Amino acid sequence: MLRKTLTTLAATTLVLLTAHSAAAHVEVKADNPQALAQNVELTWSAESESATAGIKEVRVVLPKGIAPSDVTFASGPKSWALTATSDGFAVKGAPLPVGEDAEVSVTVKQLPDAEELVFKTLQTYGDGKIDRWIELEEPGKKEEEGDHSHSGNPAPVLKLKAAALVQNTPTPTPTPSTPENTPAPSTSPVAAEKDDNGGMSGGTWAAIGAGVIVAAGAGYFVVRRRSQAAG
Numbered sequence: 001m002l003r004k005t006l007t008t009l010a011a012t013t014l015v016l017l018t019a020h021s022a023a024a025h026v027e028v029k030a031d032n033p034q035a036l037a038q039n040v041e042l043t044w045s046a047e048s049e050s051a052t053a054g055i056k057e058v059r060v061v062l063p064k065g066i067a068p069s070d071v072t073f074a075s076g077p078k079s080w081a082l083t084a085t086s087d088g089f090a091v092k093g094a095p096l097p098v099g100e101d102a103e104v105s106v107t108v109k110q111l112p113d114a115e116e117l118v119f120k121t122l123q124t125y126g127d128g129k130i131d132r133w134i135e136l137e138e139p140g141k142k143e144e145e146g147d148h149s150h151s152g153n154p155a156p157v158l159k160l161k162a163a164a165l166v167q168n169t170p171t172p173t174p175t176p177s178t179p180e181n182t183p184a185p186s187t188s189p190v191a192a193e194k195d196d197n198g199g200m201s202g203g204t205w206a207a208i209g210a211g212v213i214v215a216a217g218a219g220y221f222v223v224r225r226r227s228q229a230a231g
Helices: 001-022 189-196 202-230
Strands: 024-028 036-047 055-061 071-075 081-086 088-092 104-112 116-118 120-124 130-135 157-159
Touching: 024 120, 036 055, 036 120, 055 104, 071 081, 071 088, 088 104, 088 120
Parallel strands: none
Antiparallel strands: 024 036, 036 104, 055 088, 055 120, 071 104, 081 088, 116 157, 120 130
16 A cells, blocks of 8 residues: 555656646746837746756847847846857856746847847756757647757747837928017108108108298399389
């Protein structure tokens, strides 16, 4: 009876361990999964698969459109730091406790214009073991069970929404107009006087009047002298 019970427990434990191994994976998510979005925070969740060592590094190969210089460290396990690589970046530090999952976040300056992004990821343990999540997932193909350090496994994929449309509304051409506070052109006094007097200014009429008076005075004196001479 005892032997049968032990056999059952052993079989159950094996099933649970196998299920955990099959379910283990690396995921990537974004706070704004949209093409061309700027200052997007990406987070990798790497599940531990080792029963003897803890995760000490998560390395990511960046897809086309994102340069290592566009990535900055956001958060991760205590004492971990980001290091740029030739094709991406690595976040690493002291090994985590055995069985503890690793979560690291980085900020990307701008996402490329694409429908999805594939981030090939490698997680390294304190004993040197490496889980490689680098293969493109094929439709209908199931993830293989067992040791992920030797066989390729589906790389994390981030689906993106279409880029936001920017409406280019043409700027209307301003039409010439007289500002409300700008006074209308004023007519000069001389011009106004000219208009009011049939085209002649007031000065002209004054000169004519003076001439008439002078002529009348001269005529008066001529007439008076003639009268005196005749007398």
